[in-house]
Amino acid sequence: MAAQRGPTQRRSSARIGRPAKDDNVVATGERLIAAAVDEFVERGFSRASLTRIAERAGISGPAVYKHFAGKADLLIHAARHSLEQTLSTIATPSRSPHDIARRWLADDFAPTRRLLLELHVAAGRETDLASLLTDWHLERTAVWQTTRADSVEQIKVFYLLLLGLAQIDSLTPLDTSPDAIAQLVDRMVDALFADTV
Amino acid sequence: MAAQRGPTQRRSSARIGRPAKDDNVVATGERLIAAAVDEFVERGFSRASLTRIAERAGISGPAVYKHFAGKADLLIHAARHSLEQTLSTIATPSRSPHDIARRWLADDFAPTRRLLLELHVAAGRETDLASLLTDWHLERTAVWQTTRADSVEQIKVFYLLLLGLAQIDSLTPLDTSPDAIAQLVDRMVDALFADTV
DNA sequence: GTCTATACATTGATAGAC
DNA sequence: GTCTATCAATGTATAGAC
Numbered sequence: 466m467a468a469q470r471g472p473t474q475r476r477s478s479a480r481i482g483r484p485a486k487d488d489n490v491v492a493t494g495e496r497l498i499a500a501a502v503d504e505f506v507e508r509g510f511s512r513a514s515l516t517r518i519a520e521r522a523g524i525s526g527p528a529v530y531k532h533f534a535g536k537a538d539l540l541i542h543a544a545r546h547s548l549e550q551t552l553s554t555i556a557t558p559s560r561s562p563h564d565i566a567r568r569w570l571a572d573d574f575a576p577t578r579r580l581l582l583e584l585h586v587a588a589g590r591e592t593d594l595a596s597l598l599t600d601w602h603l604e605r606t607a608v609w610q611t612t613r614a615d616s617v618e619q620i621k622v623f624y625l626l627l628l629g630l631a632q633i634d635s636l637t638p639l640d641t642s643p644d645a646i647a648q649l650v651d652r653m654v655d656a657l658f659a660d661t662v
Numbered sequence: 663m664a665a666q667r668g669p670t671q672r673r674s675s676a677r678i679g680r681p682a683k684d685d686n687v688v689a690t691g692e693r694l695i696a697a698a699v700d701e702f703v704e705r706g707f708s709r710a711s712l713t714r715i716a717e718r719a720g721i722s723g724p725a726v727y728k729h730f731a732g733k734a735d736l737l738i739h740a741a742r743h744s745l746e747q748t749l750s751t752i753a754t755p756s757r758s759p760h761d762i763a764r765r766w767l768a769d770d771f772a773p774t775r776r777l778l779l780e781l782h783v784a785a786g787r788e789t790d791l792a793s794l795l796t797d798w799h800l801e802r803t804a805v806w807q808t809t810r811a812d813s814v815e816q817i818k819v820f821y822l823l824l825l826g827l828a829q830i831d832s833l834t835p836l837d838t839s840p841d842a843i844a845q846l847v848d849r850m851v852d853a854l855f856a857d858t859v
Numbered sequence: 860g861t862c863t864a865t866a867c868a869t870t871g872a873t874a875g876a877c
Numbered sequence: 878g879t880c881t882a883t884c885a886a887t888g889t890a891t892a893g894a895c
Contacts (some may be wrong), residue, residue: 476877493860493861494849508787509708509787511709512709514887514888514889515889515890516888516889517888524861525861525863526863526888526889527861527889527890527891527892528860528861528862529891531687531860531861532860535889535890536888536889579786582783585829585832586706586779586780586783586832588832589776590705590706598832598833601871602833602836603836617836617838618838618839618843618846619678619841619846621833621838621843622843622847622850623828625826625829625833626811626823626826626850627826628825628829629822629823629824629825629827629828630826631826632782632822632825633822634786635782635783635786635792635795636782636795636796636821636822636848637797639799639800639814639818640814641814645813645815646815646819649815649816649819649854650819652854652856653819653850653853655853656850656852657846657850661851671883690878690879700870711869711870712870712871712872713869713870713871714870721878721879721880722879722881723872723879723880723881723882724871724872724873724874724879724880724881725878725879727872728878729878733870733871
């Protein structure tokens with residue numbers, strides 16, 4: 466998640482002068498958000514520490530308050546940002562449920578799985594986060610239904626399935642074949658969307 | 663979860679004398695474990711506070727150390743106890759996957775859903791809890807396979823599905839019909855276990 | 860905008876009286 | 878076994894120098 470930061474936002478307007486000091490440097494606010502997202506993956510939303518996030522971003526402690534109103538503010542901004550990031554990489558409109566499920570289970574999505582799981586579990590306690598996720602789901606459901614004629618129940622169950630599959634890494638008691646699991650998931654997705662045209 | 667405490671363990675051996683002082687009182691150790699489980703449901707495993715658990719159990723703070731070696735010890739005992747409790751109420755051998763899924767989604771299982779979810783998510787960070795869950799799953803899988811001829815992959819995916827469904831309460835953006843959801847889940851379970859004799 | 864110093868709350872744990 | 882101090886560590890936040 467932290468690897469895919471966007472290009473530098475601001476560009477030096479000076480054409481002449483020394484070689485644009487703010488070029489290879491990401492703005493502190495964005496670095497803080499990226500650091501917060503990393504912290505979510507590692508320690509979860511509700512155990513994230515403001516001090517640790519600040520140090521991760523290269524500044525130390527109280528300097529955060531020059532960029533955000535406080536811990537809650539930073540955390541909610543980071544959560545919103547990570548949600549936008551996530552859906553842009555996964556749930557693009559033209560993708561089928563099968564494709565989404567496959568990508569979701571790919572190895573390189575492990576941090577994203579963890580992130581979304583942490584956010585949802587934490588939402589059970591943090592009301593700000595809960596309403597953020599609610600809005601997100603409302604929006605995603607609406608977008609989904611512009612492409613496919615699925616019921617809200619189908620979409621919801623599909624989403625819950627993905628959340629369950631997000632824990633596939635945590636639980637490895639026995640040797641299981643990833644291919645076999647992917648095949649079973651495919652079957653279930655077929656059954657879930659069976660009556661859709 | 664806290665409502666279903668067992669009967670009092672120790673019984674006064676005195677036949678004559680005053681009316682058995684330890685009769686209506688649950689042993690402190692057991693009360694602590696029940697309180698810890700309640701705390702898991704409310705705040706999660708890794709945010710559980712020893713002091714709060716103690717107060718919930720009617721004693722205060724340091725007295726916990728007369729019953730358990732410390733916070734980690736109490737928490738792991740409570741986690742183990744709650745797992746045994748959970749499987750005895752849900753995954754009885756003779757029950758079909760459909761029945762298990764239905765019961766799992768029943769209203770009165772909301773705290774149990776939350777509990778198991780919290781334990782699994784926390785297991786991503788707490789190694790003691792992770793190995794406890796691993797053992798539990800190994801055992802449950804072995805028991806399961808004495809009754810049905812499902813593959814380990816089928817059992818695992820079923821378990822992941824249940825974990826996903828555990829978040830059905832957190833996410834209620836739109837009005838969804840519980841019956842319609844149960845029906846979809848039934849379909850998916852059918853598809854998952856399709857090739858089983 | 861970033862730092863150091865500091866205030867204040869919460870929490871896990873120990874010591875010792877009863 | 879339970880209590881009342883008490884300590885050390887962590888974590889959020891403010892104040893003020895630079």
